[in-house]
Amino acid sequence: MTETSSPLLSIRDLQVTFVTRERTVHAVNGVSFDLERGEVLSILGESGSGKSVTLRAVQRLLPERRTRISGEIDVDGEDVLAMSGPRLRDLRGGEVSMIFQEPATSFDPVYTVGQQIVEAVVKHKGVTKEQARRRALELLELVRIPSAADRLDNYPHEMSGGMRQRAMIALALSCDPKILLADEPTTALDATVQIQVLLLLQQLQKELGLGVIIVTHDVGVAIEIADRIAVMYGGKIVESGPLADVVRDPQHPYTQGLLSSTIHAASRGTRLTAIPGSPPNLSAPPTNCSFAPRCRFAQDECWAAIPPEVAVAPGRMSRCARIGAWGDEPQGIGQLGVEAA
Numbered sequence: 238m239t240e241t242s243s244p245l246l247s248i249r250d251l252q253v254t255f256v257t258r259e260r261t262v263h264a265v266n267g268v269s270f271d272l273e274r275g276e277v278l279s280i281l282g283e284s285g286s287g288k289s290v291t292l293r294a295v296q297r298l299l300p301e302r303r304t305r306i307s308g309e310i311d312v313d314g315e316d317v318l319a320m321s322g323p324r325l326r327d328l329r330g331g332e333v334s335m336i337f338q339e340p341a342t343s344f345d346p347v348y349t350v351g352q353q354i355v356e357a358v359v360k361h362k363g364v365t366k367e368q369a370r371r372r373a374l375e376l377l378e379l380v381r382i383p384s385a386a387d388r389l390d391n392y393p394h395e396m397s398g399g400m401r402q403r404a405m406i407a408l409a410l411s412c413d414p415k416i417l418l419a420d421e422p423t424t425a426l427d428a429t430v431q432i433q434v435l436l437l438l439q440q441l442q443k444e445l446g447l448g449v450i451i452v453t454h455d456v457g458v459a460i461e462i463a464d465r466i467a468v469m470y471g472g473k474i475v476e477s478g479p480l481a482d483v484v485r486d487p488q489h490p491y492t493q494g495l496l497s498s499t500i501h502a503a504s505r506g507t508r509l510t511a512i513p514g515s516p517p518n519l520s521a522p523p524t525n526c527s528f529a530p531r532c533r534f535a536q537d538e539c540w541a542a543i544p545p546e547v548a549v550a551p552g553r554m555s556r557c558a559r560i561g562a563w564g565d566e567p568q569g570i571g572q573l574g575v576e577a578a
């Protein structure tokens with residue numbers, strides 16, 4: 238079942254549509270990417286671009302009845318979309334673990350942090366309570382919580398925000414996951430604590446050889462720890478590649494806008510709202526480039542069809558009609574610049 242040659246996580250043409258009586262939302266419209274072992278991928282994009290839905294799809298944590306989902310999600314070569322109930326429970330508490338933005342919502346306030354980690358370890362590892370408590374202590378030490386033995390008996394509200402987030406990471410690691418999905422794991426924390434938690438995640442990823450996906454609004458966060466980035470817009474990845482290459486020479490006008498507005502505005506914590514215009518309407522499936530209404534380079538062909546993924550360099554992809562038009566010309570649109578809004 239485990240093929241070491243296959244990527245740790247491989248997503249192909251993922252489509253997620255929510256259908257309710259009131260409306261239909263085409264939240265994810267053909268997302269494909271791979272995550273390798275030991276890699277940190279950061280998914281970046283404005284609010285509503287489909288980042289959380291993409292992560293939740295990997296754990297199949299989407300409302301069963303009103304979600305239409307298609308494509309392929311393989312974890313270690315096994316198709317998640319074909320998994321049944323018991324196998325899914327094992328996946329969620331085993332190979333794939335998720336950290337959410339607000340740890341207060343992930344811990345139950347009426348049990349101690351230790352009890353909750355112990356329960357997770359017992360459930361997924363089938364060990365005794367005593368063994369699980371030893372493991373819980375090791376985990377709190379692993380996430381660098383000081384006086385870990387005492388902290389095991391703390392209730393979640395007795396910990397500071399940063400410490401609770403560390404404990405949340407310990408809980409997420411309690412089942413030895415291969416993939417850690419982190420959905421805006423530091424947004425609720427203040428800047429200095431954010432950096433500590435991010436650096437911790439980066440260290441743990443290296444120590445444990447995990448594949449990590451960090452979803453963020455914040456370019457500064459992505460730049461801090463990612464190996465690769467994928468930029469989402471309107472439920473599609475519009476650009477992806479090694480972090481340094483994309484930051485140095487972004488190929489998609491949306492990426493250029495994000496980077497120039499955020500980097501010029503200097504920084505961490507800046508929400509990605511600086512590009513004029515509104516996000517696309519997701520109630521109809523896209524038929525053209527979703528970014529065209531906001532793009533200063535838009536031309537007829539951008540309105541005529543969805544631009545295909547173009548390999549702009551090894552390991553680099555962008556979906557922009559203008560890239561195809563320029564062929565191999567090295568001066569991509571990255572050189573044209575975008576006005577910071």
Ligand SMILES: Nc1ncnc2c1ncn2[C@@H]1O[C@H](COP(=O)(O)OP(=O)(O)OP(=O)(O)O)[C@@H](O)[C@H]1O
Nearest residue numbers: 255262264283284285286287288289290291300519
């Ligand atoms: N369960 C659901 N039912 C209906 N629509 C949903 C559901 N979950 C998400 N959506 C919609 O899907 C779209 C994408 O949502 P998603 O949560 O992935 O955005 P996001 O990129 O994570 O945004 P944010 O940065 O604000 O967290 C949004 O329009 C959202 O309203």
Ligand SMILES: [Mg+2]
Nearest residue numbers: 288289290420
């Ligand atoms: Mg989200």
